[in-house]
Amino acid sequence: MMTEDVQIILASGSPRRKELLAQMGLAFETMPSDLEEKITGDTPSETVESLSYQKAADIASRIREGGKQQERKKRLVIGSDTIVVCGGKVMGKPRTEEEAFSMLSRIQGRVHAVYTGVTIAIIENDNISYEIFSKKASVTVHSMNEQEIRAYIAKGESMDKAGAYGIQGSFAMFVDEIQGEYSTVLGLPVAGLYQALKKIEESWK
């Protein structure tokens, strides 16, 4: 997928997103957006779509401004953002270990939702168009006692992740079930992205 005259830019510095995109067999560069994101949107889906849009649009407009000398005809910028929603409360990344403890205490023993929004900015000459979607996954976490939560936080896997856990690490021991795309929980729904990229590629034929 995606011939060599298409340049792909990931507007994120997340190692998990880089790994997922690499796993898809795509060659890409990373250019994390440092934009102060504004939370907008009435629903979780709208919120993550808007956040992913802000990241992708930030990098896409910077590339369009600076990149006239580029030979490549087409460029795609991928932005993505993830939030966790549990019992009506939206959770981003914890800022302190106490906040991580409070998030994990909330999600243990019940089901929560993970939303990931994806925006693909399509740059062709001076024009930018956008393909935006979001995916939801439900995650059932086994009950955890205080000792288990403290031991998990002590491993250092909480701090840079929405909801204070990383499903790809040792937290898997506490995940009874997920419903949805696993990579949605990781922060980049690869099946959804693959289908969107295929659609864009077909529109170029």
Added chain:
Amino acid sequence: MMTEDVQIILASGSPRRKELLAQMGLAFETMPSDLEEKITGDTPSETVESLSYQKAADIASRIREGGKQQERKKRLVIGSDTIVVCGGKVMGKPRTEEEAFSMLSRIQGRVHAVYTGVTIAIIENDNISYEIFSKKASVTVHSMNEQEIRAYIAKGESMDKAGAYGIQGSFAMFVDEIQGEYSTVLGLPVAGLYQALKKIEESWK
């Protein structure tokens, strides 16, 4: 979990199972069973439970015979086996690329079930007791055309896996949804295993 006077042996040579067990923070050795397994059981759950039992029991009895000189009081042997069931057909590992093609053609565009059975053999002195369970996960695969199937097989990720795919690799691009424990699809349900080990540990107190 599991103090140092408990020795854990994984009765499998699968790199994925090793990785999952290591991720749980457990120290263990591997001792793959080379027993010719006999498929028994009326249901998929019974089948994988029986297959996992055969592996664990094979290694556990070998250890009991040979291991009198061991200082450790308690030893646990973990056996595990996975099958894929799609449209009433049970699928193990493909033996040829054509068989992989036929399996992937069958699972594309629909839902299939993955069953993983786990047996923990508990060796205390001359006594062996068993803890056995199985988990099911449902996997929805996006429709794939012949070119996509051939390209996936060409990556070499099909040949040593039940159902001819590995969900942790680039096949994730085609997985729309899973329902169940992700690690069940990988071949060792870590949340189920963690709870079973906790139960065994508590029974020793």
